[in-house]
Amino acid sequence: MNNAQIEIQLIASLVAVACAIPGTFLVLRKMAMISDAISHSILPGLVIGFFITQDLNSPFLILLAALTGVITVVLVERIQKTGLVKEDTAIGLVFPALFSIGVILIAKNANDVHLDVDAVLLGELAFAPFDRLMIAGADVGPKSLWIIGTILSMTIGLLIAFFKELKISTFDAGLAASLGFSPALIHYGLMTVASVTTVGAFDAVGAILVVALMIAPAASAYLLTTNLKKMLGLAISFGVFSAISGYWLAHWLDASIAGSITTMLGLLFLIIYLFAPSKGLIAVMYREKQQRTEVSLLTFLLHLKNHSETRERHVNHLQEHINWQKVRAKTVLDLALKNNMIIIDNNIVSLTQKGDEFTSKAINYIITNEDAQIEDMKDDFFLFRG
Numbered sequence: 483m484n485n486a487q488i489e490i491q492l493i494a495s496l497v498a499v500a501c502a503i504p505g506t507f508l509v510l511r512k513m514a515m516i517s518d519a520i521s522h523s524i525l526p527g528l529v530i531g532f533f534i535t536q537d538l539n540s541p542f543l544i545l546l547a548a549l550t551g552v553i554t555v556v557l558v559e560r561i562q563k564t565g566l567v568k569e570d571t572a573i574g575l576v577f578p579a580l581f582s583i584g585v586i587l588i589a590k591n592a593n594d595v596h597l598d599v600d601a602v603l604l605g606e607l608a609f610a611p612f613d614r615l616m617i618a619g620a621d622v623g624p625k626s627l628w629i630i631g632t633i634l635s636m637t638i639g640l641l642i643a644f645f646k647e648l649k650i651s652t653f654d655a656g657l658a659a660s661l662g663f664s665p666a667l668i669h670y671g672l673m674t675v676a677s678v679t680t681v682g683a684f685d686a687v688g689a690i691l692v693v694a695l696m697i698a699p700a701a702s703a704y705l706l707t708t709n710l711k712k713m714l715g716l717a718i719s720f721g722v723f724s725a726i727s728g729y730w731l732a733h734w735l736d737a738s739i740a741g742s743i744t745t746m747l748g749l750l751f752l753i754i755y756l757f758a759p760s761k762g763l764i765a766v767m768y769r770e771k772q773q774r775t776e777v778s779l780l781t782f783l784l785h786l787k788n789h790s791e792t793r794e795r796h797v798n799h800l801q802e803h804i805n806w807q808k809v810r811a812k813t814v815l816d817l818a819l820k821n822n823m824i825i826i827d828n829n830i831v832s833l834t835q836k837g838d839e840f841t842s843k844a845i846n847y848i849i850t851n852e853d854a855q856i857e858d859m860k861d862d863f864f865l866f867r868g
Contacts, residue, residue: 485611486611487729487733489610489611489623489624489627490607490608490610490611490729490739491725491726491729492627493607493610493611493624493626493627493630493686494607494687494725494726494728494729494739494743495721495722495725495726496627496630496631496634497630497683497686497687497691497692497695497725498695498699498718498721498722498724498725499634499718499721499722500630500633500634500637500679500682500683501679501683501692501695501696501699501721502695502696502699502700502714502717502718502720502721503637503638503641503675503714503717503718504637504672504675504676504679504696505517505676505695505696505697505699505700505717506700506703506710506713506714506717507648507652507672508672508676508696508697508700509697509700509701509704510652510653510700510704510710510713511652513569514697514700514701515570515573516554516555516558516573516673516676517676517680517692517693517696517697518573518577518689518693519554519555519558519573519576519577520551520554520555520577520673520676520677520680521680521684521689521692521693522577522578522580522581522689523550523551523553523554523576523577523580523581523584524547524548524550524551524554524677524680524681524684525547525550525580525581525583525584525585526550526580526581526583526584526587527543527546527547527548527549527550527551527584527681528543528546528547528584528681528684529584529587529588530546530587531543531544531545531546531547533587534546543681544629544678544681544682547677547680547681547684548674548677548678548681549677550580550677551673551674551676551677551678551680551681552670552673552674552677553580554576554577554580555670555673556670557572557576558572558573558576559572561575561576607686607687607729607739607740608739610624610626610627610686611624612624613625613626615628626686629682629686630682630683630686632682633678633679633682636675636678637675637679640671640675644668644671647663647668648668648672649710650663651663651665651668651669676696679692679696680692680696683695687740687743688740690740690744691740691743691744694743694744694747694748695721695724695725695743695747698720698724698744698747698748698750698751699716699717699718699719699720699721699724699747699750700713700717701751702716702717702720702750702751702754702755703715703716703717703720704761705754705755705758705761705762706754706758706759706761720747720750721747723746723750724743724746724747724750725743727746728742728743728744728745728746728747729742729743731745731746775813775814775817776817778810778813778814779814779817779818779823780844782814782818783818783823783824783833783837783840783841783844784841784844784845786824786831786832786833786837786841787833787838787841787842787845792830795830795831795832796829796830796831797811797815797826797829797830797831798829815831818837821836822834822836822837823836823837823840824837
């Protein structure tokens with residue numbers, strides 16, 4: 483593995499970490515797509531900054547682009563607050579307009595400036611090691627590495643300094659305000675960090691990968707934990723893993739590095755989406771199946787409570803009259819027996835004392851619909867999953 487390969491993976495990993503931190507809070511605040519808006523709408527800021535400085539390497543470009551990102555967020559929120567359109571619609575109105583302004587400015591005034599799909603949307607990490615930073619004639623490494631490293635250091639410093647405020651304002655803005663924090667200030671601070679990170683990664687990896695690294699690792703982590711610190715750690719880990727594995731996938735396929743990293747992010751999210759222990763699709767489907775069985779059990783217990791006739795309490799009644807299939811009927815009977823809700827004598831089903839008490843409480847809950855009562859029922863009787 484040569485130096486260029488190491489530098490590419492290091493840059494990609496730093497970008498992944500830098501994007502995962504603000505991305506986690508964007509996902510928790512249900513503002514994931516604002517990163518897409520920022521990644522496109524910063525273009526006019528970059529263009530105007532170039533017109534002022536005539537230098538594509540000027541840090542002034544980053545400041546103006548970050549400012550444009552914050553303006554994007556402000557415009558989206560202003561449009562949303564009118565109540566006429568929702569947030570996704572507001573985003574769809576703002577960022578194409580700003581991005582188009584940037585493209586028009588380039589087309590009219592800077593035709594000689596390089597702007598194509600690879601540069602703006604996809605990025606090309608393979609070229610990052612060739613853009614070197616020279617200090618006093620000494621080569622100190624890729625410029626992108628220093629830019630992203632600086633932004634990441636600032637982001638980590640701000641995260642440590644304002645973690646409590648970010649956490650409280652993310653989950654309860656009202657509590658943050660009552661404690662003396664300014665939710666609006668924290669919000670725009672977060673948007674500024676997201677904008678600066680986007681701008682810093684824009685040249686090296688492109689807009690698409692920035693959005694992917696900001697959202698996919700955080701969304702994957704969200705499915706695995708409810709602890710904010712663990713979510714941050716998992717998001718960073720997923721981002722770094724996808725960056726490195728994506729690079730080697732691109733190396734093996736001789737394909738786009740940014741595209742391969744994005745593919746790995748998508749595959750990782752898909753696996754977690756399917757197999758996450760509590761929030762994964764398979765776990766949710768299994769839980770829903772259990773709940774349907776529990777509802778069927780409750781239906782059967784209510785039937786027994788309301789009928790004393792032997793014919794109505796025969797085990798075959800589940801199939802003959804309630805119209806349950808044989809497997810479902812057996813499942814319900816086994817579950818009731820397991821939880822000591824019924825006894826079966828000569829194929830005649832009767833409620834036990836526990837089953838009768840539970841059914842009486844269930845009927846009372848159906849009549850009153852008191853939430854506290856159903857919680858008591860769960861504590862006292864819902865052993866169905868055991």
